Amino acid sequence: MRALRCDAGGHPVELVDHREIGSGSDPLAFSATAFATVDFKERDNVRPGHFLVSAVRGPTEEIVRQHLGQSGEGKSFAHVFPELTIDHSMRGIIADELLALEAGAGRGPVIVVGGSFHDEVGTGFANRGVVYSRVGKELFDFQKVVAYFDKSKQCEDIVASRSIKVMVTAIGLIAFPICKDLCHSYDTPFSQLDVDFLLTPSCGDDVTMSEHKGAAARLHDRFGCRSFVAQQSYPKRSDDVIGFVLPATSTVRKLADSATFIQEPFSICAVS
Numbered sequence: 001m002r003a004l005r006c007d008a009g010g011h012p013v014e015l016v017d018h019r020e021i022g023s024g025s026d027p028l029a030f031s032a033t034a035f036a037t038v039d040f041k042e043r044d045n046v047r048p049g050h051f052l053v054s055a056v057r058g059p060t061e062e063i064v065r066q067h068l069g070q071s072g073e074g075k076s077f078a079h080v081f082p083e084l085t086i087d088h089s090m091r092g093i094i095a096d097e098l099l100a101l102e103a104g105a106g107r108g109p110v111i112v113v114g115g116s117f118h119d120e121v122g123t124g125f126a127n128r129g130v131v132y133s134r135v136g137k138e139l140f141d142f143q144k145v146v147a148y149f150d151k152s153k154q155c156e157d158i159v160a161s162r163s164i165k166v167m168v169t170a171i172g173l174i175a176f177p178i179c180k181d182l183c184h185s186y187d188t189p190f191s192q193l194d195v196d197f198l199l200t201p202s203c204g205d206d207v208t209m210s211e212h213k214g215a216a217a218r219l220h221d222r223f224g225c226r227s228f229v230a231q232q233s234y235p236k237r238s239d240d241v242i243g244f245v246l247p248a249t250s251t252v253r254k255l256a257d258s259a260t261f262i263q264e265p266f267s268i269c270a271v272s
Helices: 061-073 088-102 208-221
Strands: 011-017 028-031 039-042 053-057 078-080 111-113 117-120 124-133 138-143 164-169 170-174 196-204 226-233 243-246 266-270
Touching: 028 061, 028 226, 053 078, 053 117, 061 078, 061 088, 061 266, 078 196, 088 124, 138 164, 196 208, 208 226, 208 243
Parallel strands: 011 164, 028 078, 078 111, 170 196, 196 226
Antiparallel strands: 028 266, 039 053, 111 124, 117 124, 124 138, 164 170, 226 243
């Protein structure tokens, strides 16, 4: 028997029941994408001091399809794309490719965390991601709680999520923070969330990843939770590092910052 609090930091916890979903492989592994480069186009007519992304350049259909296949071949449980890299058209590519893999000789990962994008919701915008099944079915969406705030005092013009979705699976409880939801988890609802795994799309620099690592260590100490982060490097670096991946490990405190740097677009990590 396991008890999970129904409220985290004033945010209702919503259970999404998918106990039929298991890993089907041993050892358990998660995989991630980082694109060689990304460039964001900002939306016009936003509030002064705020920003929203209207388009992204860099992610390609070829890479998305290729990585879904590689993830399945590597028997990854979950493949995670980075924050703000999967727009509306690319979501359709993900669903299409997963269905094609299932119908053909290959197979995709068990679930896909389709990054996130700035989506219109009601009268505002949300930083929103989608979780897909192995056959490309949209299982549910999730939204960011903590808005990004950059050095020039530009704030992400999003409506903060008022609830936290937790996926119930045969491998355990999984939640889906987006970037600042994890690295600032000392003062977000995720600091109070007793789950087994956090699958996190992110976008930022090495400082962001270092903060993710510190937050993951605190959450592991408190709950035994293991955090996996797929982070796009932004802004572009002068070296060959294109992204960062934080593996879901119980030894996260011993992990050097440089161990999260990646130079190749596809990564897969065993859960340890």
